[in-house]
Amino acid sequence: MPTFVNLTLLFSVYSCFGWICECIYCSVPAKRWINRGFLNGPFCPVYGFGALLIIGALSPLIPLYPFPLDLVLLFFAAVLLTSALEYLTSVLLEKLFHTSWWDYSQHRFQINGRVCLLNSFLFGIMSVFVLKILHPPIQELLQTFPRTATFPVAGGLFVYFILDGTVTVIGILRMNGKLAQLQQILDEIRERTVALAENNRNTLEQSLDELRDKAQERTSETLLSFHQAVEELRLKADSSRIEGLDHLRESIQELVNDELRQHLRLLRDKQEYMESDSHPMYRRMMNAFPRMRSIQSPESFQRVRQAANAAREKARKLTGKDKEL
Numbered sequence: 001m002p003t004f005v006n007l008t009l010l011f012s013v014y015s016c017f018g019w020i021c022e023c024i025y026c027s028v029p030a031k032r033w034i035n036r037g038f039l040n041g042p043f044c045p046v047y048g049f050g051a052l053l054i055i056g057a058l059s060p061l062i063p064l065y066p067f068p069l070d071l072v073l074l075f076f077a078a079v080l081l082t083s084a085l086e087y088l089t090s091v092l093l094e095k096l097f098h099t100s101w102w103d104y105s106q107h108r109f110q111i112n113g114r115v116c117l118l119n120s121f122l123f124g125i126m127s128v129f130v131l132k133i134l135h136p137p138i139q140e141l142l143q144t145f146p147r148t149a150t151f152p153v154a155g156g157l158f159v160y161f162i163l164d165g166t167v168t169v170i171g172i173l174r175m176n177g178k179l180a181q182l183q184q185i186l187d188e189i190r191e192r193t194v195a196l197a198e199n200n201r202n203t204l205e206q207s208l209d210e211l212r213d214k215a216q217e218r219t220s221e222t223l224l225s226f227h228q229a230v231e232e233l234r235l236k237a238d239s240s241r242i243e244g245l246d247h248l249r250e251s252i253q254e255l256v257n258d259e260l261r262q263h264l265r266l267l268r269d270k271q272e273y274m275e276s277d278s279h280p281m282y283r284r285m286m287n288a289f290p291r292m293r294s295i296q297s298p299e300s301f302q303r304v305r306q307a308a309n310a311a312r313e314k315a316r317k318l319t320g321k322d323k324e325l
Contacts, residue, residue, distance in 0.1 A: 008154040009142055010055070011048035012161075014130070018047020021126070026288075036288045038093075038101075039164045040281065050085050054078050054127045055135060062131065071128055078127030083120045090114040094295065097172050103291040171281045182300035189268060283308045 022036035022044055037044040058077055062070055091114070093101050104110040109117035142150070286292060286305050294301035 005147075005150050005154040006142065007052065008158050009150065010138070011045075011052060012043070012157045013138060014051030015043035015045055015048035017134075018044040018050075021047075034287055035284055039161075039168055040284070041160070041164050043161070043164075045161070045165075046085065046089050050082050050123070050127075051130060051135075053081055053085060054131065057081060058127070058131060059135075071132070074128050074131055075124045078131075079120045079124035082123035082127060083115045086119070086123070087111065087114045098176060098295045099172070100291075100293050100295060101289050103293070168281075172285075175282050175285075176294070176296070179294055179297035179300045179304065182304070183297035186299055186303075 019037050019042050023034060026034045026036055039045065054077075058074055058081075061073060061077070064070075065073055090101065093099065100113075103113040104116035104119070105113035107116035107118060282304070286308055
């Protein structure tokens with residue numbers, strides 16, 4: 001079997017095998033289905049690359065050592081190789097898409113949140129299982145397929161991975177663009193809110209200055225009239241302090257720039273729309289990677305995630321009610 005065909009088929013088999021393991025591993029604790037993986041289809045490419053790496057690098061070591069020494073050496077070598085691959089994959093994804101896809105910071109014995117001892121241990125066990133048990137029959141099975149069947153299948157899978165990868169990358173870039181736009185709106189809302197509060201404060205200070213100027217003008221009048229006015233204001237304030245403050249606050253609020261407030265309302269409406277209107281692929285990725293976070297737009301990403309979780313929870317409740325009916 002040609003090398004290209006063999007590698008493509010093996011990559012596809014182990015990518016699908018990894019996807020199944022990831023979905024089971026994440027869905028069972030969450031008690032709901034989680035479609036894991038970078039691609040939209042039932043494949044986790046990192047498992048395909050990892051399987052090809054350990055098969056190519058460690059298979060020659062199997063006949064060199066007796067049992068059970070070979071298992072020990074294969075295990076520790078696989079732990080190092082798969083951990084390095086996972087770490088490198090995390091760095092590349094973060095550099096390319098400005099997004100952290102997983103985070104093991106809360107795990108014990110982890111390195112920069114990119115790899116942890118628990119996952120490395122599991123990868124080591126899986127690697128030994130693949131090398132000693134799973135790979136030999138799979139390789140023999142693939143060798144029995146006729147070339148007339150394997151070549152078009154491998155070619156079709158190769159084209160599929162290119163198309164799915166392209167669609168996924170474009171979707172991620174669009175999501176990053178939307179997050180950046182939403183982050184800009186959030187920052188502008190924050191600035192406008194501060195400006196609105198500053199405007200209210202300045203208006204209040206201006207009103208107080210006007211009152212102070214009027215009080216100073218009163219000094220040019222008769223002292224008796226001034227004392228009468230002050231006494232009248234004091235009595236009025238003592239009798240209706242709360243009503244007077246509310247009236248003053250309402251009067252000052254009416255002087256706030258109407259254009260500023262209207263623009264702030266438009267920004268909030270746009271923010272609400274962008275948070276709720278998320279593409280299904282965005283929601284799938286957020287669901288597949290619970291600890292995924294945006295490096296450039298963390299606040300907007302968190303808001304979109306919360307909106308997606310709320311929509312999923314609402315749909316789940318509605319589905320439950322439909323079942324009861």
